[in-house]
Amino acid sequence: MRRARLRIAVITAAIITLLVTGVGAIADVMMTRAQNEQVWRELRYGAALGDLASPPVCTWLYAPGVAPLPNAPRGFPVRADLDRVRRTRTAVERTVRRDDTVYLVRTQARADGKVVQAVFDMRFQLADRTHLWSALAVAEAVGLVAAALTGAVLGRLAVAPLADALARQRRFVTDASHELRTPVTQVHTRAQLLA
Template sequence: MVRRARLRIAVITGAIITLLVTLVGGIASTVMTRAQDEQVRRELRYGAARGDLSSPPGCTWLYAPGVTPLAGAPAGFPVRDDFVQVRRTREAVERTVRRENTVYLVRTQARADGNVVQAVFDMRFQLADRAHLWYALGVAEVVGLLAAAVTGVVLGRLSVAPLAEALTRQRRFVTDASHELRTPITQVYTRVQVLSRQAAAEDLPAPHREGLARLAGSVGRLGEVIDDLLLSASLTAGPARRAEHRPVDVVALARSVVAEEADRTRDGRLAVTVDGPPHPLYVDGIESALRRAVGELLSNAIGHTPPGGRIEVVLVRVGGAVELTVTDTGPGFEPAEAERLFERFHRSGDGGRYGLGLALLREVVTHHGGTVAAAGRPGRGARFTVRLPECAPPPAPLPSARPVRAGRT
């Protein structure tokens, strides 16, 4: 989260600086272009109306019938069609001509003495100025991006530092509180179980036995929440648990999780099948966390599937990844809620509540570099798909060396 916040600040800062440089460059280019065009047209009109044919203004050539062009005049001029048109209509004609990698502005008009003169202005210097301006803007853009990167990093660190510290304190508090609560909750749970067995042996009234059973269930769920908080805090600690990563056979893990839930599926009269390859599929990760994630998927399916329903667990290899899919025949959900199911303590439109389980599941999968997606429709069940990067199997253990017995020769 902290890294994303820093990156976002850097990107926003860079975008703002880039936008400002582009905006300033566009305004400067527009103002410069208009100013140059107005100046050029003024000089062009003045040269055509009053310019000395033998000594025209700079960058301008003047053509008239019977007048020899000056040395160095551009090739292809004058434009004789314009002379013909002006003699016929007595109205000035202006045009733009592109030749010899430059642009010429041409104006042909009749002077007060009746002579027709054509003025040609070479804009190569103006075009060079514009090119230099765009080059300078490009350099400014590069410098601006570098400045934006540095500024973004600095601002990111300064602005996100309080957030990082708050998250660290929150994570430490959750971890410490969970550790401190774990032991007394375990003791209470154990004591409640003992009392439940004593109540059954001493034949206490049914309301007392039911109350103890409900208390045991509540304390057990509270212990599960504490375990979820501990696992979430350890995952968000970053690379601290990287050393615990090992190749984990997801096929064997899924079969083991299904076997552990056999009592619940049997009590709920649910048919659970596991369809996977006969060979292992390995992912690099923490086995306890992955077991918790797969267990959450199966527990969620069991909790939302009515008696007599069916749950399918499918494992396949897809493009260098291991894909695990859990499909149930439960009530399903609205497609619009697919993403919100992974929010903490999300409550669906039909009143269903999902608690921490699916949110923790996404944390586990994301920590392992994978993705999780949900799909379903009301009355058509739900399907959860987890995709994790596949890894190489663990190295085979070296064969133990046999002792060599010394013999006589």
Template sequence: MRPSEHAESAAVGRARLRIAVITGLIITLLVTVVGVVADTVMTRAQSDQVWRELRYGASRGDLSSPPVCTWLYAHGATPLANAPAGFPVRADLDRVVATGDTVERTVRRADTVYLVRTQIRADGPVVQAVFDMRFQLADRRHLWYALGVAEAVGLIAAALTGLVLGRLSVAPLAEALARQRRFVTDASHELRTPVTLVYTRAQVLARQAKAAQLPATHRDGLTRLVGSVGRLGEVLDDLLLSASLTAGPARPAERVPVDLTALARSVVDEEAERIRDSGLTVTVGGARRTLFVGGIESALRRAVGELLSNAIRHTPAGGRIEVTLTRSGSTVELTVSDTGPGFEAAEAERLFERFHRAGDGGRYGLGLALLREVVTGHGGTVAAAGRPGRGARFTIRLPECAPPPARVPASAVAAGHG
């Protein structure tokens, strides 16, 4: 399976899992709400019914043959043989005798609940009625057990629903994204060659126009054409890089130790002519030793080049750009700061959005968005900081890695064998 196909399959799997989890949570919430409502309704109905029976038994029940689950206690009456221990409640009897008021209470004993009502009957004696709630409590437990079974069935249904919805909705979306990426890649590949030819031809025509001393308007037009075609080529490169990054991160075998210090100096050297034409001063400083990070050199070169190009583009003539490399723990930091117009603090995160247009009208295109994809794909982070009129600072942080093993000269190997 190709990396892009593996990434798409993993994305579809994660989407299906999310759908199953969300569906399961919804079903769980619904079952819980239904359970709470049912338990509340059942508890209230049982309580009302039991209190009605208890009050009737206390007022009119036969002391020798009380209703089911009810025991009646009165002075001179013999309790039934199966009466629960701990009754009657003497304190309630004494209180009713003293005050004449009816007393109701709930008593928990021996893993069950008893409702107790003590009152004076119309015919004179003080009677205490006790009702055992064990059967009603068992009904409630059976209700929650049934709801638990319904919850388990619901979760299984949620998992099946997630798989079905994943196949019906997520898979076509993944296929559409894959087709879109393939179209971008194919179109970029097909356009890259003719654009390169046009760019080369435009450069030749511009040099010939300069040598032939054509009118200034013609020369300026050819110069602008060269610049426009060059920017078009950069956009195509960005699209190809974006498609390759979306297809999946580089395999470990493709990563090698990259000297970030040497790479940064090389990028600055490549931009020397542009820096000179822009009237800028660029310095590279920081660490005095080499700093290695694991990755793909071409991609990292593109990332550092984008930061430097961005700084050159937004720094006015006479400005200064500093490229600084430092080591912090096990992380290598590369910072590019400039003396340009800067940006609002609220813009910092949005700068990495594709084709973001800053408040000053500056357009950042695909570059910084792809920069973040490259850095993230290498296990790092990138952050921007700046203030209006105070310049901007972009910092890349990448995990440090060990330098490549030193190569032993062939002569030394031969001497060792000799």
């Protein structure tokens, strides 16, 4: 009985774990996709029309003849992309990992012919994803405890009728063997006398 109760508790906990993990994975994929689409949209706009002197928050714009902002990240602009766009006039997008963060970079030629590189710092988006996974880990822990308790209660309730039936069966066998002992003994004694 104890094994059956434990099995029900483990199965319930496994189901809850799979559900929370599945929901978390779906949420992460959707959030990551939405964030990336939004950032690329902002970079395209910034590279095409953004004010070089005051770009949006977390964005830096680089162009020939324009001094980078004092808070600009190290290692930018990506010179190879600027040269390539100057030659081909085709926009280039890339992801750069540097200084414990991720930067999305778009380089393109503007309508006036000036080649501009827009750089976006993904630091806050990455922090949002970390917070999401932390919240899901807490939800998983709480869900696991709740599932284990629920499984134990359900296991006890599910196994109780079976345990009761087995106890009755044992009592019946004990009573029946006691009741049958006397007549069997009498028959055995008579058979010995007749023999």
